[in-house]
Amino acid sequence: xxxxxxxxxxxxxxxxxxxxxxxxxxxxxxxxxxxxxxxxxxxxxxxxxxxxxxxxxxxxxxxxxxxxxxxxxxxxxxxxxxxxxxxxxxxxxxxxxxxxxxxxxxxxxxxxxxxxxxxxxx
Numbered sequence: 001x002x003x004x005x006x007x008x009x010x011x012x013x014x015x016x017x018x019x020x021x022x023x024x025x026x027x028x029x030x031x032x033x034x035x036x037x038x039x040x041x042x043x044x045x046x047x048x049x050x051x052x053x054x055x056x057x058x059x060x061x062x063x064x065x066x067x068x069x070x071x072x073x074x075x076x077x078x079x080x081x082x083x084x085x086x087x088x089x090x091x092x093x094x095x096x097x098x099x100x101x102x103x104x105x106x107x108x109x110x111x112x113x114x115x116x117x118x119x120x121x122x
Contacts, residue, residue, distance in 0.1 A: 003112070004108070006105055021035070023036070025037075025120060029115040032060075049075065049078075050078070051081055051084040057117060064107055065114070104116045
C-alpha cells in the first residue's frame with residue numbers, strides 16, 4: 001500500500017487523496033488516514049505531540065514520519081517524542097505544516113512508506 005498524498009491544505013482544512021472527509025488535523029499512513037482528535041491523548045499545544053499521538057501511525061510500518069506543527073508552529077514536539085521515533089528506527093521530520101505537507105507528498109510520490117501527523121491551524 002502506498003501513502004496517500006495530501007490533496008489540499010488551507011487554514012483549518014486538509015483533504016487526503018482517497019478520502020471524502022475534510023480534516024482539521026489528521027493522521028496519514030500507507031493505505032489510510034483519519035481525524036487526529038487531540039482529546040484521545042490529552043494533547044495541548046505545549047508540551048505538544050506525545051508518543052501516544054504518533055503510535056498508531058508507527059504501528060502501520062512507516063519508515064519516515066512527518067509532523068506538521070501548525071501554520072504558525074504553535075504545536076510543540078518535545079525531544080521525548082523524537083527519541084521515541086528514533087528508537088523505533090523511524091526517521092522523523094518536524095516542520096511548519098505547509099512545509100511538512102510538501103515534504104510528506106514528495107516522499108509519498110517516491111513510494112516511501114511515509115506517515116504524517118498534521119495540525120492545520122495555529
